[in-house]
Amino acid sequence: MPAIRLTDLTLGYDRHPAVHHVSGEIARGSLTAIVGPNGAGKSTLLKGIAGALSPLGGAIALQKGQRLAYLPQSAELDRSFPIHVYDLVAMGLWTSAGIFGRIGLGQRARIEAAIAAVGLTGFERRSIGTLSGGQMQRALFARLLLQDADLILLDEPFTAIDARTTADLLELVQRWHGEKRTVVAVLHDIETVKRAFPQTLLLARETVAWGQTGEVLTSGNLLKARHMVEAFDSHAPACAA
Numbered sequence: 001m002p003a004i005r006l007t008d009l010t011l012g013y014d015r016h017p018a019v020h021h022v023s024g025e026i027a028r029g030s031l032t033a034i035v036g037p038n039g040a041g042k043s044t045l046l047k048g049i050a051g052a053l054s055p056l057g058g059a060i061a062l063q064k065g066q067r068l069a070y071l072p073q074s075a076e077l078d079r080s081f082p083i084h085v086y087d088l089v090a091m092g093l094w095t096s097a098g099i100f101g102r103i104g105l106g107q108r109a110r111i112e113a114a115i116a117a118v119g120l121t122g123f124e125r126r127s128i129g130t131l132s133g134g135q136m137q138r139a140l141f142a143r144l145l146l147q148d149a150d151l152i153l154l155d156e157p158f159t160a161i162d163a164r165t166t167a168d169l170l171e172l173v174q175r176w177h178g179e180k181r182t183v184v185a186v187l188h189d190i191e192t193v194k195r196a197f198p199q200t201l202l203l204a205r206e207t208v209a210w211g212q213t214g215e216v217l218t219s220g221n222l223l224k225a226r227h228m229v230e231a232f233d234s235h236a237p238a239c240a241a
């Protein structure tokens with residue numbers, strides 16, 4: 001059983017399809033980028049896999065027993081929430097500590113180690129509303145470290161993040177890959193994908209190409225994806241194809 005199996009999957013909003021008839025598999029332990037033009041349905045697909053959106057058609061099967069972690073786009077997070085970096089990161093332990101569980105000494109050490117791993121030592125008592133975009137993303141990655149998930153879904157984790165932070169966080173992604181976790185990330189920077197992601201799904205409401213990154217990200221496929229998204233009628237009624 002692969003980590004994720006999509007079967008003729010259609011996802012959308014108010015019955016209007018945003019992603020159509022996608023079929024394919026993501027192997028356990030693989031590192032996959034989802035790329036495509038704006039409006040291609042990348043975030044929609046990730047939400048579907050995360051279980052935040054139910055299919056209009058087809059099916060999403062996740063291998064049983066996997067712990068899943070999902071990092072939505074940063075724009076979807078409420079930064080005005082009054083919480084310190086330490087507590088935000090500590091939330092990553094809720095699966096082991098329980099929502100109201102006590103945090104013991106061992107767990108404190110793990111929280112501190114995660115904060116150190118993302119370079120935020122000294123920021124523990126800072127409220128998240130005062131962090132820069134890059135610092136916030138580091139804190140969210142520290143929380144992911146503690147979640148200890150088998151399947152990690154990242155929606156545009158490096159968008160609007162400086163090069164140094166991107167490089168540091170990319171290193172964590174590589175570390176998760178080395179630990180045989182399954183990682184799926186929506187990305188915009190094609191160079192980063194070519195450099196660091198062995199597998200790619202090129203999406204334009206439907207699959208344009210899916211497989212080895214070098215074979216998927218050809219200029220012909222990228223052009224085709226752009227034309228397909230431009231031609232798509234997002235006001236179309238429920239999928240008839």
Ligand SMILES: Nc1ncnc2c1ncn2[C@@H]1O[C@H](COP(=O)(O)OP(=O)(O)OP(=O)(O)O)[C@@H](O)[C@H]1O
Nearest residue numbers: 013014018036037038039040041042043044045234
């Ligand atoms: N909550 C929603 N309600 C209605 N339509 C939505 C909603 N979220 C997304 N859509 C529509 O679904 C389509 C796909 O959007 P999605 O955000 O998945 O694309 P994307 O590939 O992630 O784009 P981007 O690269 O711009 O983030 C778009 O036409 C978008 O307007």
